[in-house]
Amino acid sequence: MNTHPFATLSPDRLLDLVEALGLQPDGRLLALNSYENRVYQVGIEDSDPLILKVYRPSRWSTAALEEEHGFALELAERDIPVVPPLIINGNTLHEHAGFHYALYPRRGGHAPELDDPDTREWLGRMLGRIHALGAVEPFAHRLSLDPQRMGRESRDHILAQGLMPAHLLPAYQSLTDDLLIDIDAAFARAQGYAVIRLHGDCHPGNILWTDQGPHFVDLDDCINGPALQDLWMLLSGERAERAMQLSDVLAGYEDFHPFDLRELHLLEALRTLRLMSHAAWLARRWDDPAFPPAFPWFASGRFWEDHILALREQAAAMQEPPLSV
Template identity: 65%
Template sequence: MTHPNFSSLTPDCVLNALEHLGLRSDGRLLALNSYENRVYQVGIEDGAPLVAKFYRPARWTDAAILEELAFVQELAEREIPVVPALDIGGKTLHHFEGFRFAVFPKHGGRAPELEDRDTLEWMGRFLGRIHAIGALKPFTQRPALDIASFGIAPRDYLLANDFIPPDLLAAYRSVADQSLDGVRHGFDRAGKLQTLRLHGDCHAGNVLWTDDGPHFVDFDDSRTGPAVQDLWMLLSGERADRVRQLGDVLAGYEDFFEFDTRELHLVEALRTLRLIHYAAWLAQRWDDPAFKQAFPWFNTQHYWQNHILELREQIAAMDEPPLWQS
């Protein structure tokens, strides 16, 4: 089966896709900040603007996309602040000229102030509610966050496709292997943990803050994994700062869902996996002109030198005690 690429997703194609659903545009079309998919704000005649999300071809199956959309709808039905896809004609996932897309209500907001303790506790409360629902049943179509898919496969892709400069190849191979050993040790120290349905990419850019609190958006990376995956990206700064921030998040989180502190052994392991996965994600998309424009610093000698240095720092970080032992 052949798939279109985003070069054929013209403004006319976007507007025609919505009109195919009976949504008549007033001609206003604004591309929103997204690289993995293509997302547009579309003006609608006699109505509020809508957001149309066109999924990257061949990345997910229809069943996996529908499972993501159903999870978000399940959260919305429990009055958790997320933005579910609109049901149009009994469907949330639509097809047009080879593209899959969903339509959402437009929801504004600003970035959360993660240095504010009340904000962190508020975020924790809603993440605890999300995880309480996420733990009720498993995903069957979406993948798990594990060492194989987030570490080994990305490392192997980079090595097999000649992205690493020849003079850095031995250093990368060595540091990647050591990093993955450190990740394995982190998972071994944590032991057998509960996994659940996650947001999967819970950083500040995927939270819209209003006077009524946070709205969580972009569940595109939703998958099965340990709860701490949705917590650690909210932490930043020196160790003492991260310990305090973690305490603030958990103060709200544990009002709704119990947190297993053994998962804190995974924080630096998960950060390491994200670094490896991110490099391969950029490499896998490097034929997309939007990536070359948005990430001009990628795949340079300087980038790979810094990437190797980051992984070396992570090897040391994974040997440090978990945050609660500060």
């Protein structure tokens, strides 16, 4: 018997969530690509479809969810291109049948062309505007980027979970012991950077591009942290390529918000923390029935071999000097 909380999200239950807000769904439901939460396109009678986002129970407090929505609304009020939740009956966050949820307008677009310098500079300008507002005050109820939580706790969870083949455990533990020391050293070198409100998960899949430029979606992971957390995922390729890409991004970014060059010490540490925390996220969610079919490779020995190899590459990258711009 499936006892996961999302198991009760039948089509009828999903339509009930929409009807509880006084809207009339037409019965059309399309599941969208989301695993942490559940997201659907919902047809509405005599109107455009809406996006229904049902939050994973117990992940965020009500105050933290409201803070995410408030940040999105603040950005939208300043014509910064994000997709905020709709205000319905005076609220953006709703609760029904044991679930918190929100409705969003449907927005199309495609991934940004990150090999174009003009696109990179445009994205930099938008992120500079987001961070200028984010720097006004920190979140009170959301997490802060924490290398202990993302690194050490992720590593310890993987070691305890039992999904990694036993013969790989000694290599993984030794490697991550060294990486955690290097990550702490990187944060020590960058000491003094400003902690601001961030998008938090600003990978290209969360940026939709149209003829009018970019708009940012999915603030579900918005946190307090260093500005670089929202920039480094726009970079790829060899070291020289990444330096050029970062220069383009900062050319636009610094039109609206200063960038502290000390944060460049964090770049490879942040990449390493994302690798470690992503693996731990999959391990923590493995009891969710949506995860094994979506990530069948995760429980294989090949995945863990590749993961250790990626972490070894990060260990080497963290010994290099920071990018220069």
